[in-house]
Amino acid sequence: MERTHLPLPTWFMAIYLIATSSKGVSAMVISRQLGISYKTAWFLCHRIRQLLADDDSTLKGIVEVDETYIGGKRGRDAKSKHDSDDDQPKGRGGSRKMMAVTAVERDGNAKARRGRTHSERTIAGAVFDWLDRDAVHVTDELPAYRWIGKRFPAHLRVNHSKGEWSRRDPLAVVCAHTNSVESFNATIKRAIAGVWQWFSIKHADRYLRELAVRWDMRRMSRMERFDAVLGSMFALSLSWRALTA
Template sequence: MDSPSAPRRGAMQGDDPVLRGVVEMDETYVGGDPRPRNTGDDDAGDDSASGRGGGSRPKGRGTAKPLLLTAVELGGSVHARRIKSHRTDAIAPAWRAWIDPTAQLMMDALPAYRRIGQAHPSHLTVNHSKRQYARTDVDSGERVHVNTAESYHALLRRMVVGVHHWISGKHLDRYAAQAAHAWDHRTRDAATLMSLLARPAEPLPFRALTT
């Protein structure tokens, strides 16, 4: 169950500034496998049936985990939201809302990203399927990667593992906003961060939280 601090998480959903300059886009699946059900048989030796060890659950695009889209401005803010698929029509609304048309995009070779990138004056890609994670662009001399976006994903995963242990797909956007707030304000002083406590937030009824 999501914690009673959900309204505070909602308060961390900021004003969504438009991202400019160099902007990285990437996506990731969020959430671990569910804990194996206890069958009561302490002597059972077959881990594959319980979901341990054998690892029969699909990963990547075959998984049932929720998919998170992230865009981060180098030296600036990060935006993230849950999307339904890797298709252009699922990614485009966030792209239009988040990113200035003049921004330079850096992304992987996902077909939807290539189509979106064509609307920008510059978009550079790396091909993760060919184990290419960073390169120097021959024409511009720029270093191309999505490592900054992946750093945000790492922050979110550590938050889940170290604090929440499990999060629901329904409230993924709230947790992503919490991680984005931590990212955006990582260099602020304590007094500025404490001002979050005075920020108004709509109450989240228990029924809305759990149904």
């Protein structure tokens, strides 16, 4: 709230709306409900998302990792009207969609990060940053995961291309599937399609962190979520210059 011109009740109402919503709240809704301009609401939402910044905790136990592409159905050579072409990574099949790397503990927390390319280095960087070295790594059959999985005590894979969605090996203690991380990926796409409609790739990490933190708080009550966000009020503030740079 450093150098804010908004009254505190406006801040608290915005924090409550964002923290307690199931999939997020758009700046347009915040603008209408709080009686402020869209520009002010957009800046306010991003400053609140800064409070939801991911911590340095690692994912433990059984952790499912996946990647997903987010974006519309533009032609492979079409340019976005909002982002420059340089901000649009070229995905598999020549698509111009944003790639996100995601990881979810079974019955636990989630993490997500934008990836510029669908490369082993991008995926490995996220996995090694997020996963505890004693975690059980569960993925699909993407070749990039094969050597990454060798760094963990166990690596379970399912082959979706052959119609395999769940498998229990005789020697495996846990069932191999990626249902948890795919469920999280689905919440990302539903939030974009149903809440924000569109967001700039430049700010993608901030939106993804919000969705991951909301996933982590899914079993909390409304007031517990509100208190959890207020507990992060000493985070580094986000200036307008930094946001629009």
